[in-house]
Amino acid sequence: MSDDVLKIDIDGAVATVTLNRPEKMNALSDDLKQALRIKVGEINDTDAVKVVILKGEGRGFCAGADLSGGPFSPISGHLDIEYKPFLTGIERSDKIWIAQVHGAAAGAAAGLVMTCDFVVMSEEAYLYMAFAAIALVPDGGNVHHLFRHMGYRKALEAILEGKKITAAECLEAGIANKVVPLDALDSTTRGWADQLAQTAPLAMSAAKRLLRKAPHMTLGEMITEEGYEQASLLKTQDFQEGVAAFFEKRAPVWQGK
């Protein structure tokens, strides 16, 4: 495996993960998928990192599966073994993952973007449902995310028409948090990551856990689940610190414990 296909830079509490096959628009080759599986796990195990920025080198974010990399069968095993570990690794991560999208995110890469907790796009960026053009259905979690964000009709329309979902449409659908001019993309994402890294880390992770469970729970179940998370947070030094800082009229200093 070549490490070069995935660059990792850790700066304080913020890690930047860069897909790095610009000559192939960062298409997901076997070595890039392997690097993602390994590095998502390693970053998730790195306590000092609180926020992760995921971006792509070159003209696009990522062109999806490397189409020169077949044969792909048996496909269900391929997707479970090669894609699911890094996608669910991001879903279950204690960290906040921000996809920074400056160009095309096609096929499975659109699923990768939507799996992240936050999405920041430049005005010309888009998510491309590339599957229809090659007689496939969406994979890599795309159906899950599109249905949740757009509902049945709009999701089916995007899939069957092989749509390029523009940054403006992503903002409208709640897929993108922010859309900014290209020259402001790096600074906007990094500024937001730094700001998020200042929030109480255990509460941040707990909020992510609760929201990821929300679609599967009734109100009553969620009230109970919120109670479990709150009971655990009430025991932390950070809660004591937050209350002390409030009464002492000063900024809290979080320890993550």
Ligand code: LHQ
């Ligand atoms: C590529 C690719 C690519 C290799 C551009 N592979 N080289 C499916 C099947 C089985 C297993 C598991 O998963 C999946 C999930 C999927 O992701 S299926 C969807 C796969 N992706 C696509 O079908 C997208 C194909 N690419 C495109 O439609 C365009 O390249 C987009 C719209 C992304 C960008 O268009 P342009 O900006 O015009 O760039 P380009 O087409 O000129 O691409 C630049 C280079 O990258 C070019 O190489 P070249 O040597 O000619 O300069 C492309 O051949 C190469 N490239 N996508 N997926």
